[in-house]
Amino acid sequence: RRIVAKGSSYFLKAIKAGEDALKRINDEEGFSENYLIFMQQLSNRYFNRAMFLLTVREDHASPTRAEDQGLLDLMTCKDMDQEVVDNGDRDGFKGDDDVYFELLMGRITGVLRLLKTGYSDPWGIEELFEGARNALVAALQEPDHHALFRDIQPAGQMQRLDSALIEYYLWLASCQTDDGGTRRECVELAAVIAIRMMFEDEYLIGDAAVLALRALIEHTRYDVVVDGDDDDDDTTEDEEDSDDSADGIRTALSQYRHGIEEAIALSHAGKDLMSRESYTAANMGDFSMETF
Numbered sequence: 001r002r003i004v005a006k007g008s009s010y011f012l013k014a015i016k017a018g019e020d021a022l023k024r025i026n027d028e029e030g031f032s033e034n035y036l037i038f039m040q041q042l043s044n045r046y047f048n049r050a051m052f053l054l055t056v057r058e059d060h061a062s063p064t065r066a067e068d069q070g071l072l073d074l075m076t077c078k079d080m081d082q083e084v085v086d087n088g089d090r091d092g093f094k095g096d097d098d099v100y101f102e103l104l105m106g107r108i109t110g111v112l113r114l115l116k117t118g119y120s121d122p123w124g125i126e127e128l129f130e131g132a133r134n135a136l137v138a139a140l141q142e143p144d145h146h147a148l149f150r151d152i153q154p155a156g157q158m159q160r161l162d163s164a165l166i167e168y169y170l171w172l173a174s175c176q177t178d179d180g181g182t183r184r185e186c187v188e189l190a191a192v193i194a195i196r197m198m199f200e201d202e203y204l205i206g207d208a209a210v211l212a213l214r215a216l217i218e219h220t221r222y223d224v225v226v227d228g229d230d231d232d233d234d235t236t237e238d239e240e241d242s243d244d245s246a247d248g249i250r251t252a253l254s255q256y257r258h259g260i261e262e263a264i265a266l267s268h269a270g271k272d273l274m275s276r277e278s279y280t281a282a283n284m285g286d287f288s289m290e291t292f
Contacts, residue, residue: 001061004059004060005061007052007056008049008052008060008066011045011049011052012049014045015042015045015046019042021042022035022038022042025038031087036088039080040080040081040103042080043076043081044077046074046076046080047074047077047110049069050073050074051070051110053066053067053069053070054066054071054114054117074122074123075122081107098139098148098150101132101135104128104131104135105132105160105161107128108128108132112125112164112167115168115171116171129161129164129165129168133161136148136157136158136161155201155202155203158197158201159201159205160208162212163205163207163208163211165193166193166194166212166214169186169187169190169193170186170187170190170214170215172186173187187215190215190218191216191219193212193215194211194213194215195216197212198212206267209260210257213253213254213260214257216253217254217257220250220253221246221250
């Protein structure tokens with residue numbers, strides 16, 4: 001609790017400093033490009049504190065207060081993000097061409113983390129997916145020159161978004177209690193995205209490949225459970241052959257996935273502990289750090 005209290009204090013000071021800076025810019029320049037830049041940075045600080053409080057709420061001195069403040073911070077962040085978007089074109093604020101997509105991916109990662117820990121959707125994650133997709137489609141109009149593809153090729157950026165979508169659909173499937181219908185649709189949507197990625201792209205990001213294979217494995221398992229007949233006496237030879245085939249496919253996919261996971265683990269084995277832990281924490285999506 002002492003560590004959580006100290007962290008809460010740091011976030012409070014960071015937000016207070018950001019609010020003071022935003023007020024100073026407003027007094028000096030009014031509603032300007034710099035004002036929007038500082039507003040986006042302040043929005044990021046609210047998002048960071050929200051992720052922190054909602055993640056560690058059980059270790060907070062007042063879990064209910066931490067949860068309420070975290071959810072309020074998320075809504076504050078969402079409102080600020082929207083204000084920057086609504087006024088950016090009018091006041092000439094563009095920022096780097098890749099900033100908006102990266103911002104949305106950070107928000108998606110954080111909200112997905114909250115969904116998986118039991119929160120109802122506090123933001124409207126499908127709006128975030130739509131915004132990220134629109135930003136990516138716009139960037140693809142100039143794939144050779146857009147800043148979004150400076151370090152990662154178009155296929156890689158698409159895989160980042162597709163991976164988040166797969167994770168979201170698999171989570172949706174896990175929330176369904178029926179034996180068909182919605183659950184099946186969610187698993188199939190995840191599998192379709194996975195197949196596109198694995199068959200159309202020349203290369204795959206390691207983590208994206210692992211997630212895609214998980215979706216395909218879930219799809220084969222789901223087909224066996226839903227389409228198989230619980231009455232052994234009524235099971236036909238064709239159905240048994242189909243089940244055996246699905247088992248074989250699932251085993252092959254699992255082995256392939258295990259091989260990729262081992263390769264990823266080996267690639268990080270030579271790094272020092274701090275680098276490994278930083279990489280893991282960043283990919284968990286607990287928070288999105290701001291860039292100054």
